[in-house]
Amino acid sequence: MTTTDTSDLSKNEFEQREARLRAELLQAQFDLRQADFPVLVIISGIDAAGRSETIDLFNKWLDVRHLQTFAYRLPSDEERDRPPFWRYWRDLPPRGKIGIYYSGWHLGAVLERAERRMKHGEFKHALALANLFEQQLVDDGALVVKLMFHISREQLHERLRAWEDDPEKSWRVGEKQWRRYKHFDRLKKLHEEDIERTDTPIAPWTLIDGAHPRRRALAAGEELLAALRARLSGHVRQAPSALNKEPSLESSRPELSADALSLADVDLSQAIDKQDYEAQLAQWQGAWNQLSRQAFEHGIPLVAIFEGWDAAGKGGAIRRITSAIDARQYRVVRIGAPTQQERQFHYLWRFWRHLPRRGCFTIFDRSWYGRVLVERVEGFATDAQWGRAYEEINAFENQLVEHGAAVAKFWIEISPDEQLRRFASREQTDYKQYKIGEEDYRNREKW
Secondary structure (H helix, E strand, O other): OEEEOOOOOOOHHHHHHHHHHHHHHHHHHHHHOOOOEEEEHHHHHHHOOOOHHHHHHHHHHOHHHEEEEEOOOOOHHHHHHOOOHHHHHOOOOOOOOEEEEEEOHHHHHHHHHHOOOOHHHHHHHHHHHHHHHHHHHHHHOEEEEEEEOOOOHHHHHHHHHHHOOOOHHHHOOOHHHHHHHHHHHHHHHHHHHHHHHOOOOOOOOEEEOOHHHHHHHHHHHHHHHHHHHHHOOOOOOOOOOOOOOOHHHHHHHHOEEEEEEOOOHHHOOOOOOOHHHHHHHHHHHHHHHHHHHHHHOOOOOOOEEEEHHHHHHHHHHHHHHHHHOOOOOEEEEEEEOOOOHHHHHOOOOHHOOOOOOOOOEEEEEEOOHOOOOOOOOHHHOOHHHHHHHHHHHHHHHHHHOOOOEEEEEEEEOOOOHHHHHHHHHHHHOOOOHHHHHHHHHHHHOOO
16 A cells, blocks of 8 residues: 655646646557556545546546546446446456546445445455455456545535535535535544455555645546556566466366266266156256246346257257246357457456346356366466466356355266267258357367
8 A cells, every 4th residue: 555645736836747647648548558458447535535536637638538437326226136246347448448436346335334234244245355356357467556535524524615615516515425524433444444455465555635636636647657657567566376377287276075076977878768858858847937937036046057068968958948937037148259349358257247137047058167168278268367267266156146146057968979979960960060060070189
């Protein structure tokens, strides 16, 4: 954590330094457009300490075509239907661009706790999730700049009174602002706890004195410029166990319990005759239809993923599940190679944005496990990327379950001989020929 100078600044000196800073920021932003990482600027701190004014200046100084500002209020119905960090994953900037976050995952948690809509244990957990979120972004190359604006209780009182007496600014003062002033000491302690728990080597806080507008503006701009220049020059903030650590195969593989599943344990000799199959299918589809209706009534989301070999039957299994439920309740997401747009974000971004609302289902035909499967085997992910993906995947699924989702994961197993037989069958069946190609045979070589 760093702090900024608290002395005043003359108008003449400010204008000279502002002009130079603005030109340098624009140049750094231009260089960023050619880079392979996004920038997230977190704006937090005390009311009336200059947060809004700083954001306005950033939008004035920088090229707004490559900058987006996000301001968050209480979660909407759509947002409450997803895990808390869904709206922040949804709003990530792509590589080469800047996102500014006003009242994001830090300030939102502070205010929720201050107004007692969140227990202290929940507050600590929210800050732990903030650290996790920032760690995942930084591991993927993002630059996270966190600015904490502060003023004294006396300065806040003076500023609110001055705004009330100013016809052009009186709209900024209302019951909410005076209520927060009344609880200033409580808010200050919560901000201090936020700093204590989330001031990390990879995403440190910079404290900015909000008492003097000119000094405040330059301090914020110069901190952003310094962070941008350092990152563009190749300097990376990192925790000892995080970014660019090249794991060995053994250190990257999660520990397995004694009763862990193994593909070698799957009994591939099991069979069922057609008549019995159809009777059982009708029974289970009926039960599934009733459960799906109960899930909708109780607001339980479902995330189901299907993984397995080519031609193993993932698509067929999904069709038998979806044919038994209301088409308005589910969505099937087929995962292939990431698109050009998806490659501009953290690899989990494309999965976060498809999460279902409460009572609805998302079924993934292949999933985030591609990072430790095909991307790893094909060399599309570096050792560091697939090595840390195990923890990232567990953390992602844990957030789903904490939110109340049912998470079901299926691996469909077949033998190499059975796969080859199905390949041949597809080639000989007109309506299945689209499912087979040279890529499938090439993948077999890496079984």
